[in-house]
Amino acid sequence: MDIKTLYLLVPLAPLAGAILAGLFGWAIGRRGAHTVTIAGVAVAFLASVLIFQDVLAGNTYNGPVYTWLVSGDVSFEIGFLIDRLSALMMLVVTFVSLMVHVYTIGYMADDPGYNRFFSYISLFTFSMLMLVMSNNFLQLFFGWEAVGLVSYLLIGFWYQRESAIYANLKAFLVNRVGDLGFLLGIGLILAWFGSLDYAQVFQTAPQYANHTVTLIPGEPWQLMTVICILLFIGAMGKSAQFPLHVWLPDSMEGPTPISALIHAATMVTAGIFMVARMSPLFELSETALSVVMVIGAITAFFMALLGLVQHDIKRVVAYSTLSQLGYMTVALGASAYAASIFHLMTHAFFKALLFLAAGSVIIAMHHEQDMRRMGGLKKYMPVTYWTALVGSLALAGIPPFAGFFSKDAIIEAVGASQLPGSGIAYLAVLAGVFITALYTFRMLFLTFHGPERFRQHHHGHPEGGDEHAHAHGPVEPRESPWTVTVPLVLLAIPSVFAGWAYIEPTLFGGYFGSSIVVAPAHDVLGRLAEHWRGVPAFLQHGVLALPFWLAVAGIATAWFLYMVRRDLPEAIRRKAGILYTVLERKYGLDDFNDWFFAGGARLVGGRLWRWGDARVIDGWLVNGSARLVGAVAGLVRHLQSGYIYHYAFAMIIGVVLLATWFVRG
Numbered sequence: 001m002d003i004k005t006l007y008l009l010v011p012l013a014p015l016a017g018a019i020l021a022g023l024f025g026w027a028i029g030r031r032g033a034h035t036v037t038i039a040g041v042a043v044a045f046l047a048s049v050l051i052f053q054d055v056l057a058g059n060t061y062n063g064p065v066y067t068w069l070v071s072g073d074v075s076f077e078i079g080f081l082i083d084r085l086s087a088l089m090m091l092v093v094t095f096v097s098l099m100v101h102v103y104t105i106g107y108m109a110d111d112p113g114y115n116r117f118f119s120y121i122s123l124f125t126f127s128m129l130m131l132v133m134s135n136n137f138l139q140l141f142f143g144w145e146a147v148g149l150v151s152y153l154l155i156g157f158w159y160q161r162e163s164a165i166y167a168n169l170k171a172f173l174v175n176r177v178g179d180l181g182f183l184l185g186i187g188l189i190l191a192w193f194g195s196l197d198y199a200q201v202f203q204t205a206p207q208y209a210n211h212t213v214t215l216i217p218g219e220p221w222q223l224m225t226v227i228c229i230l231l232f233i234g235a236m237g238k239s240a241q242f243p244l245h246v247w248l249p250d251s252m253e254g255p256t257p258i259s260a261l262i263h264a265a266t267m268v269t270a271g272i273f274m275v276a277r278m279s280p281l282f283e284l285s286e287t288a289l290s291v292v293m294v295i296g297a298i299t300a301f302f303m304a305l306l307g308l309v310q311h312d313i314k315r316v317v318a319y320s321t322l323s324q325l326g327y328m329t330v331a332l333g334a335s336a337y338a339a340s341i342f343h344l345m346t347h348a349f350f351k352a353l354l355f356l357a358a359g360s361v362i363i364a365m366h367h368e369q370d371m372r373r374m375g376g377l378k379k380y381m382p383v384t385y386w387t388a389l390v391g392s393l394a395l396a397g398i399p400p401f402a403g404f405f406s407k408d409a410i411i412e413a414v415g416a417s418q419l420p421g422s423g424i425a426y427l428a429v430l431a432g433v434f435i436t437a438l439y440t441f442r443m444l445f446l447t448f449h450g451p452e453r454f455r456q457h458h459h460g461h462p463e464g465g466d467e468h469a470h471a472h473g474p475v476e477p478r479e480s481p482w483t484v485t486v487p488l489v490l491l492a493i494p495s496v497f498a499g500w501a502y503i504e505p506t507l508f509g510g511y512f513g514s515s516i517v518v519a520p521a522h523d524v525l526g527r528l529a530e531h532w533r534g535v536p537a538f539l540q541h542g543v544l545a546l547p548f549w550l551a552v553a554g555i556a557t558a559w560f561l562y563m564v565r566r567d568l569p570e571a572i573r574r575k576a577g578i579l580y581t582v583l584e585r586k587y588g589l590d591d592f593n594d595w596f597f598a599g600g601a602r603l604v605g606g607r608l609w610r611w612g613d614a615r616v617i618d619g620w621l622v623n624g625s626a627r628l629v630g631a632v633a634g635l636v637r638h639l640q641s642g643y644i645y646h647y648a649f650a651m652i653i654g655v656v657l658l659a660t661w662f663v664r665g
Helices: 003-056 084-107 114-133 137-155 162-193 198-208 223-238 247-253 256-265 267-277 286-307 313-333 337-364 382-396 402-416 422-448 482-508 524-529 535-544 546-564 568-576 578-584 586-637 644-664
Strands: 061-071 074-082 212-216 219-222
Touching (some): 003 061, 074 084, 074 137, 084 256, 084 267, 114 267, 137 162, 137 247, 162 223, 162 247, 212 223, 219 223, 223 286, 247 256, 256 267, 256 337, 267 313, 267 337, 313 422, 337 402, 382 402, 382 422, 402 482, 402 524, 402 535, 482 524, 535 546, 546 568, 578 586
16 A cells, blocks of 8 residues: 555544444444444554554655645645654554543443444544644644544533533633634744745744844844744643643543543643644744743642542543643753653553543442542452553653653753753652652542442432433442453553653654754753663662652652541641642632633623613614604604695795795895
C-alpha cells in the first residue's frame, strides 16, 4: 500500500466508523456499532505503527491533500505534516483511543445511547488526528474546534441530567474564551506572514523577531510575544491551564470512558502539542516562554492541592490531570519541549489506566463514586487493584515506572532554566511531587484498603453518581468483565516500561530532530545531556535526589493518615478551618465566574431586554408607530363626517385660502 494512502487512512477510518455507527446504528445494531468503530480505530492504530516505522527510517512528508479555497495569494488547504512529533502523537492517540473503545463495550453495556456513544468517541478520535497531522493553521483550527464540539457532546452525553448540561455548557464556553485568543493569534500570523502553512511561517518568523506592534498607543509590543501569548491562550483553554481550567473537573459528568479519552491522551494534550509544534515561534520570545512557565507552575501546584479534598474518585483523577498538565506546560516554558511531549506520552498511558480503573470500581460499586463509601475492594477486584497500583506508582513518580522518568526530567530541566520565573516554577513542581503522591495514595487506600464501608451505604448514591444507578440491596463488588480488565492490563504495560525504554531517544538521542526547534541559549535538555550516563545512572541519581524522597514522603503520609490513624484526616479538616474551605470552594473561582461572568451576562441581558426590547423596540418602535397611526387616523376621522355642509364649508375655506395666496403673489 502506498504510504500516502496510509496517511489518509489514519483519520478517515475512525470517521467512517463514526458515520456508520451514528447514522446507521439503527440498522447495524449494538454489535455492528462497536465492531465498525473499533475496526476503524484499530486500522488507524496499525497504520500509525507503519507510519511511525517509516518516519524512523527517515521518511517525512509535508504537503497538501486538498485545496479548499484560494483567496489572492493565500490558499486554504487540508494537508498533512508527518514528522517525528506527529507520528508519536498519532501512535499515542490511536492506542489509547483503541483501549477506550474496547473498554466502552463493558462500561456502557446497559446504556440506551450505546451506538451514539461509539459514534461520538470515534468522531473525537478523527478530530484529534486531524489536529495532530495538520501542516497548516486552518486545519489545526478545524481539528481544534471539532475536538471542542465533540467533547461538548460527550460531556453532556446523559443530557437528561441538569449537572451534565451545565458541565458541557461550561466546557464549551470556557473553551470559546481560549479559542478567541487562538483565532486572534492565527489572524495575526496570516496578516503579517501572508501564509497559514507551518513551514512558510516558521521560515519567515526570524525576520520578525524584533518587530513591534502598537496595541495600546505609546506601548509597543514585540510581535512574536503577542502572537505566542495569543496562541498560548488557546492552549490554556484546551489544556485547562489556570484560570481557564474550571471546565475540566466538571467534565467528569460524562461517562468514564470519555474521562479517559479527553483527559489522558487527546483533548487536553492538544494545547501541549500545539505549543511544542510552534516551538520555532515561541523560541523568539522569552516573555512568552516565561508566561507559559509561570501559568504552568500555578496550575501544577494549586490544582494538586485541590486533589487532596475531593471525595469523588473521578474528580481526584481529574485534578491530578490538571496538575500534570501544569508540569507539561512548565516544561514547554523552560524550552524542554521534548520532556513535555515525553511526559505527555507516559501520562497518557498511566492516566488513561487510572481513569479506566476508577470506572471499573464505579461499575463494581453500582455507579457509586464517593470514596468514603468504598474500602476493602482489593480482595474483590484483584486485576483492577494491581493495575491501579501500577498507575498510582507511575503518577507518584516512583522508579522504575514511566512517570518517574518524565517527571524527573521536567524537574531537572526547570532547575537548569535561566528564564525569569524559573525559580518559582522549580519550587512549584517540587512541592507538587509530594502532594501528587499524597492524593494518589489517599485514593488508592480509601478505595481498595481498610474496612469495607460500602455495606452501610447501599441506600443511594452521593453527588456525582453516574446515571442509571441501581443501588438496591447491599453492594457485592466483583471484578469487571474482560472488556474492562484487558484494556487495564494493556495500559499497565507501557505505564511500567515506557519511561526507561524511551527516555534516551526522546530526550537525549535527538529523536524529534527538526520537528522541535530550540534556541541554543534555552537548550536546557542539551545541558542535561552532558551529564547523561544512561538509564541505570539516571535511576541511581533519581533515587538519591529530592523528588524521589518527596514522593516517598507523600505515600508514607497517605499510609499513616488513611491506614494507621484514620481519625486524623477529620481532625486536620476541622483544624484547617478557612484553608479547607478555600480548597473545598476551589479557590472561589467557580463562584466568581458564576457571579461575575454568568451573573453579569444575565444582568446585562435583563437590562437590554427591559430597556432595549421592551421599552425601545416594543414600546417606541412597534407600539409607538401603531399609536402614531391611530392618533393621525383619529384626527383625520373628524374630517370624514358624511355631512354635505361640512364638505361645502371646507371647500369654501379652501377657495378663500387659494384666493388669498394668488392675490398675495
